Amino acid sequence: MSDYHPQALDSKWQERWQRARAFEVAVDPWRPKFYCLEMFAYPSGHAHVGHVRNYIIGDVMARTKRMRGYNVLHPFGWDAFGLPAENAAIKSGIHPEESTRANIAHMKGQLQRLGISYAWERELATCDAEYYKWNQWLFIRMFEKGLAYRKKSSVNWCPVDNTVLANEQVVDGRCWRCDTLVETRDLEQWFFRITAYADELLEAADHLDKWPEKVLTMQRNWIGRSEGARVTFPLEGDAATKIEVFTTRIDTIFGATFVVLGPEHPLVQALAERSSDPAALKRQVQAFRTQDRTKRISGELEKQGVDTGFRAINPFTKDAVPVWVANFVLGDYGTGAIMAVPAHDERDHEFATKYGLPIRPVVIPIPPVDDVANIEAKMEAEMERARAEAEASGAGSGSVGFFEEFWIEQPMPFTEYGMSVDSGEFSGLPTEEAQKKMIAAARKGGFGEGTVQFRLKDWGISRQRYWGTPIPMIVCPTDGIVPVPDDQLPVELPRVTEFTGRGDSPLAAVPEFVNVPCPKCGKPARRETDTMDTFVDSSWYFYRFADPRNQKQAFDPAAVRYWLPVDFYSGGVEHAILHLIYSRFFARVFRDLGMVSHDEPFTQLLTQGMVLKDGNVMSKSKGNVVDPDSMLQKFGADALRLYVMFVAPPEKEVEWSDSGLEGSFRFLGRVWRLVDHWAPAIHTAPNGPIDVAALNPAEKSVRRKTHDTVRRVTGDIEQRQQLNTAVSAMMELVNELYAFSEHTATGQPGRRAEGAAAPAERAETRLVMREAVEALVRMLSPFAPHTCEELWEQLGHQDGLTHAAWPAFDAEVAKADEVVIPVQVNGKVRGRLTVAADASEQELERAALADPGVTAYTAGKTVVKVVVAKGRLVSIVLSK
């Protein structure tokens, strides 16, 4: 056989796989399934090695599982809609459809040249009408269930181009095209009611035990659940006007010394009208509102507020407290209004200090138990003193004072839990209990109740763009919002030819698209001209893969029942929140439509680390992109695949290294020569099982290493996804096989003269080597499929490796029968015992104490203790 020249092998085997439809699958209830999925790709044009790493990880899993006997679904597709293609069209005039299709073709070629084992017959692109038709279908179902709704919402607006801007099109607060300062505008937009599932999404996260903790944390943060209470503060002298606040610390309500409305709060305008100087107040509020958007991004905002002049009644104390409007209260969280407790909240404290508002402590740290008697005595004395003082001065109650000595020690504000004080009937209660009792009291009094608040907001999906799924809705002057009837789906994206980046939604400029009869009354009506967020496309594509050509339904529920959930899903951490939460949301929507029977779409998630070059993320603009194609030309697909898997565990970031890649190439060459060297001997090996009794020690050792390597590699891939250590285990095996070869009649693989025939070997050697080499080639094949297929064929196998059985191992064989056990004396290794692996503790102890290396240290000392860890170590402790 010739030297290792992988390039020719790559295309040879890729063609064979394709011809054999080797990776295409069908539902087969008799075999266990494995759905292996990598996040589908945005067709940006070129995949670099950073992208490609993810596909290789998935491919190693898919190929391994196939050999392990699973029916493996491993599909790929394209997240093909989106803004970049449209931006490119605006700049270059190339229609998004053309650029997208061209990019897909190129990237598909790249993946095929890497030998990724995809079921290409299931390929889909979200810009295909046969795909996005089902986006529209689902949208209408969600509309019917109240899960899709329309409301006013603000967008970035460029007043010069007269258009909505996506967040990515806003650069430093300015329009990406004309550099104009961006404004905000309110438009009617569509939302998905993901908040209806907030609690479920959060709770279910606890059961995603094969997801990285990091991702679950991010999702929990994003959902942001807080428990608290809503409490109503009626306006003083106008009980009909109520201010509802949300608080997580109702226990501090006796310390609420003012109320703050967010500038967006609906009541603000009304109060302004009735205030002493409406114009001034409105001006101030308007200032807060504009300040909000632009400044919030840039950094810390100084707290600013304005007194409305109105007062509200604290329902617990019955005190009237001032009502302010301030920039630090968010209009879209909670009720958009807060009660301010400066003594126990950082922000309220800062604000109160700035504007001279009263600060009233109502929580103190719980005193240590042994101080209680002491405190009671002090309390008595202090009350006595306060009473006397009050009497003497003729002033009101002085009872507040006595706690001073406790809170004075504490930072102000004191934000921790503790014990309520100066809180009427709730004084003396620990915070947790005060909260419960106060909520009960509020409910009883009809001015509040316990509630849960989420940070998560409903998902705004309207995009005023062209290259996306048209929203299948029609607005009729008489019937209002009417869905497009199912039998008229898909609402196809019309061919727009001019991309100016100016004006309305691009679709609004296509009259034949916009002007349609109302499906209900037949009178002229207008189509919705916005398109859907592309995250809608990617929230359910993994279901479509189960049944990608279905013309009648989004997917056949039976196919999904077989294939889903996805067993192994891998992709970048950048999708940890949005894509993965939206997909979990959609799974529940489909579930509630009766179409799927699981809650969670992805059983296991792996977030792969990025590949850096010179310490930076690869990007075209930085000019540090490593193009896989050039690497393929030099070293072949397998060296690249192997290197990327070997360099680090899959989740870790890695720094690209050309010499590391060369190292992997060298290793494959080493395997190649090993197999080439031993092939003749293996071909002439007798059939039948290995006669274990006839093996010499070296052969036994090779056999042990073989079985142990199979054990390690299998576990590393299947259980731990430690693909790097799987590779290093195989490298160890190869090293041992080389060392073994040196002592056989065949000599060292690399040293044999070209063409020289391998001398005859012991039959046992040939059998042991056959077992070793065939196991190696099969284990390595998920990493280096082309090379291994070729070697497998050379070893005399005709059926290919794709569905070859994964090597089995015998745990007994994998164990060493002799082990070297270190002996420690006072924690330092002083000797080594070579003993049978199953040597008893007594034997070990006796041998250890007799070891000359050990006796040199124990001589003349008293042995206090001997600890024996069977099969591992002996530890001897001497007296001082």
Place this chain on the structure above:
RNA sequence: GCCGGGGUGGCGAAACUGGCAGACGCACAGGACUUAAAAUCCUGGGCCGCGAAAGCGGCGUGUGGGUUCGAUUCCCACCCCCGGCACCA
């Protein structure tokens, strides 16, 4: 600030259940083969000190403590790095 992850040779890393720290690889050095180079094969190496060498001694997994015969691994305190959330009441 809150939450999560991490810190091990010149570098990427390994150590799976508390048991020989540094497997495997990169880079490097030496040797073999060669007229020579490349390729290949073999050998070496945590750091410091002593020694011509075999070897001997000490130190060593971010820092400081603790538990233990024994700690990269468990506990406490702290430092640093990465990521997420953040005027979220």
